[in-house]
Structure formats: structure tokens, C-alpha cells
Amino acid sequence: MSIDLKTVNKLAKLSMMKFDEETAIEIGGELNKIVDFISQLQEVPTEGIEPMSSSVSGTSTPERDDVVTTTNDRESLMATSPEQEMGFFVVPRVIE
């Protein structure tokens, strides 16, 4: 199993990042080592074992009442953004 330059570029796109070719080659080398390492799991027989996504069992997580609460106000949340105007987040042009 190996990650080639094409795969690195595909992963970069999925990850919303971009690298020049030199960096992509370097990252590819590192990713290959990691993939080799995690591939050890292929030797473990797991037939009939249910995948476990959490250590929390359903019974210990009660549902809360479905009522409206206000935790944060708009102004303080907006204040964290790099650019805002008239109560809106300003983002780069989306439609050309």
C-alpha cells in the first residue's frame, strides 16, 4: 500500500489545504510510514466483532427537555469573526 503524489493531492483537496510539489512529496513519505504502521491492524481477525464508536453506553446519556434556551448573544459571537458588517459575516465573493 503506498500513497503516491496523486493521492497526496487528492487528500490535500479533501482537507482544504494545498502544498507545492516538494512539500507534497515530503508529506507523501511521512504518510506512507504512518499507513504502513496502522496497516498492522489488518492481521487482527475481527469477524463478528461490532465496531465501537464510543465508550459511552446509550443508557447513561439522558436526553434533556426540548426547550428553547439562549446561551450566547449574536453580538459577542459576531465579534470573534475576522470581518463583519451590519450583523453579517463578510466572506470573499462566492459567485463570480
Added chain:
Amino acid sequence: MELYELGLKESAEKIKNKEITSVELTKSLLDRIEARNAEINAYVTIDREHALNMAEASDKRVKEGNPRLLEGVPLGIKDLFCTKGVRTTACSHILDGFIPPYESTVTENLWRAGGVLLGKTNMDEFAMGSSNETSYFGAVKNPWDLSCTPGGSSGGSAAAVADYQCAASTGSDTGGSIRQPASFTGTVGIKPTYGRCSRYGMIAFASSLDQAGAFARNVEDAALMLRSMSGYDEKDSTSADRPIENYDNKLAEFDIKGLKIGLPKEYFVEGLDLEVRALVDKAIKNFEDQGAEIVEISLPYTKYAVPAYYIIAPAEAAANLSRYDGMRFGLRVEGENLTDTYMKTRTEGFGDEVKRRIMIGNYTLSSGYYDAYYTKAQRVRALVTKDFAEAFEKVDIIMTPTTPTPAFKIGGKVDDPIQMYLNDIFTVATNLAGLPGLSVPAGTMTYEGSTLPVGVQMIGPAFSERKLLRSAYAHEKMTKFNVLPAKS
């Protein structure tokens, strides 16, 4: 003795008894940090005015005869916990200048108990690392030896406690990020059961594994800190709806006789430093001499815990970190269009290790590989968990080394991700199974020319924190370990 040398419980008692004021103690610690931070780099944000305001409010409460559990005691808070009005970045460039408009539940609980926010501690970027070298704010140095790492990811929190820059601090532990730095700095670090502390307002890394916990210079203080920060929170659907126990109460009332301690043979293997082993053996012998029953057990899937972890954690991280797009908070690097802005922001904003993990996460989650990697790792996670369940049918607690070696040198493993990952070999299985674990100092030894501490790890069944802390307390009393003296 300087005020900054006081422990957590000691500080709270002295403030309550009006022997000292919170303002005096807070000033003493702020001065200590100012004198030491250039060297240790344990703190990334200090808000002196904010700390002193909280201290004054505490002193007022004491005057009114209304002190709470931790009234007026200054605490170090890992930069992973959102603190309202005080910069929180998870030590990532991408969260540049982020001032949270809300408070994490863990810190909210601490302030409700009277704690004072002393400052935000350094950490590996987004808690991804085992040496605190991935922090955007630079590496933290180990107070025992400045050429060594304090471990990670909660390296700043551990170093701050060891170096008397706070009596106790918060940490988070996704694969060992509390226990490993505790081992490296001669401090006590506890990661409770998954769900014991709320994750609300704790910047997410791997949500099914992340759990908050505490550092202190002794077991009793760690227990008091944990008690003050934990509890059910309706804002975190995975938090456990169980009453908080008074972990620090009657720690000494514990009979070792008959305690069944399991030693997993897979943890005493090649790669474990012989001197580390000798210190752990000595700790075990102490328990045996007091009547504990030592049982050899097997956790056969141990070997696969690290690879399973390095599939599950990056996969969850890739999903969690997709929120950083430069639009609503943190860093924005303008590009030619919206997509270009996303890409530039993320490429510049994340460090190398974070990028690696996002890429690996997206690889194991991508179509064609999902079942072979991600689902496979989840099945192995179930097997690792089953190992523990079977072991706890036979024993009360499990004792192991916390780390294969004491602290390694800064720069020592930074070029080899796999070597760095293997440093978590004794800690990750606990996170996969959601179990509580702690590290308590076992002694000091010479390693690569330095005198360094090393810890022993205790693991228990879910919600057995009290038993673990009592065992650790008994160990502490039987072990000759001197915490690092306060150097000036």
C-alpha cells in the same frame, strides 16, 4: 518558604483561615511566572488584571464569611479550555486572537468553586503531540532538565505545576496527554472516566476519546482538583449523569490488604527501560508487602491499541477541524476566491503535525479505505475494551509503567512521527476503552545523563476514580519521592 510553593489544599485552607489573602497568593504566583516563563514557557497567556480581579472577589467572599471549596486559589488552565474574555487558541496559529464568548463547563465549575484563572498553559497544537513541541508558541522545557521535554500534549500544565507556577492545573487526555507529562515532570496526573468531565467548551480533537483531568504535586490535591471540575452537564450529551464523589475525602482510609492488582504482561516488554521497570517493580513490591494480591494478567490486544488509536483519533480530528475555515473566528488568509481563502487559511494556520493527522484522517475515512481502516480500528477498539473488561473480573486495579522511558530530549523524536506515537504505548488503550487512569511518581533515575522522574500508572474500571486515588495515595505514602524543589 514562598507563597507560590503552597499546595492546592494548603492554599485554600490558608485563605479560608485568613492567614493569607488570595491577592497575595495570586501576586506571588504571577511574579513567579514572570520570573520563570522565559525559561520554561509553560504559559502562553497571562491576564494579570483578570486574575487579580478574581482574587479580589474571592477575598471579599472570605471577608463576608462565605468561602467555597477552592476560594481564591489560582489555577493554570490548559489553552484547550475556552475561557470567556481570555484568549484561547489551543496553541494553534489558526485560532489567532480568538477570545471565546463563552466559558467551558470545566472552568465554569472551577470558578464556581472559587478558583482564580492564573493563566492559559502551553500545549501541543490542538493537543496533537507527545512532547509539547508542536505548539505555535514554542516548546515547553522540563523544569527537571531544560534540555528535556515535559511531555505532551498538556506539557505546559505539567511543567507549571512541577515548577511552582501554580498548585494545580487542568489538562486533557486523548491518548495519554495528562499521564505522560505527569510521568515526565514528577507530578500526579489523573484522567477520569470518559464522561466524568464535560467536554463543553473544550476545543475538540477526537471527541470519543477526549477527556479533561487534573495535575497537582500530590495525590490529595489532584483529587480535590478533579472533584472541583467534574460533574454532569446537559450541554455535553456524553457526560455521565452520576453524582460527583468527594475524591479527596478520607484518602487514607483504605486497606491495601486484599487489593487485587493486575500486572499485564504485555506492558512489561522489550522497549521498557530497565530502570523504569525497577522503579515500577518496587512500587508493586510495596503493595505486596502491605498485603495486596499481585496477579499476572494478559491484555492480548495491547499491541494494536496504538495503531487503532492513530486511525480513530486522526479520523475524528479531520472531521472536528473542518470547522476552521477562517470565516467566523480566528485566522483568515485572503485568497483569490472563497475556496482559495479556505485553503490558504488552513495551510498557513495549521502546523505540520496537525496537517499530517488531518490528511491521515481523510485517507482512512475516504471511500475505498473506510472499512479497511476506520471500521477495522473500531472493531479493534472493541477488542481492546473487552480485554480490560475481562481483566477487571479478576483484579481491582491494573498497575503499569506510565511511559517506556523518562523524558526524552527536546528535538529527540520530532523527525520521526512513529517513534513519537510509540511513546503513547502504555496510555492509549485506556482512552480507547474510556477508563480512568492516573500517573503518580515512582521515583527518579538517571537517563541520558539527566536525573529525571518517572511515573507508575494505575488503571481502573469505569468510575473507579476514588479507588484509584486511594491506591495512588497509599503508593505516595510508601514511596520515597521528593518533588522538585523550587528553583529560583
